[in-house]
């Protein structure tokens with residue numbers, strides 16, 4: 001299975017996935033492309049160091065042309081995994097990859113999802129509500145933020161003294177442990 005990763009930032013999930021599949025060819029998943037919407041995303045260097053081709057998106061091109069589809073076709077992409085990718089995926093891309101685009105969200109959807117619920121905002125809201133657990137949701141992508149069918153969830157118990165930063169750390173660890181496994185299952 002040929003996988004494209006879409007990122008906007010650090011790309012620690014992308015790094016974990018690339019490292020896993022490069023070290024385990026028997027998993028049968030090859031990361032063939034890393035796409036970023038930010039030209040200065042740390043993930044671009046990380047991918048280049050691992051010999052994964054990279055592509056930087058421009059907002060206009062992404063939303064208003066289907067040129068990206070040619071690139072995805074060129075690399076024979078079977079599955080797209082969003083890993084900290086902050087733009088809404090346009091309809092043409094969802095239609096071209098029905099149930100073949102995954103996203104990972106750092107909370108137990110449908111709680112703490114939707115526009116504006118990303119990064120530290122999520123963990124601050126979880127903390128503010130005094131939740132006793134949080135977790136991750138891996139779901140298919142449709143044309144709305146965080147609303148596609150759930151593929152996988154895992155929870156982590158929170159301690160009352162956990163700060164939002166601590167919650168973020170624990171949730172991210174759960175992401176790294178699980179995203180590649182879920183991708184491998186979809187081979």
Ligand code: GRF
Pocket residue numbers: 007009010011012013014083084085104105106119172175
């Ligand atoms: C993760 O928490 C993911 O759930 C969310 O964005 C974050 C990306 O982190 N969608 P990283 O760039 O993979 O380190």
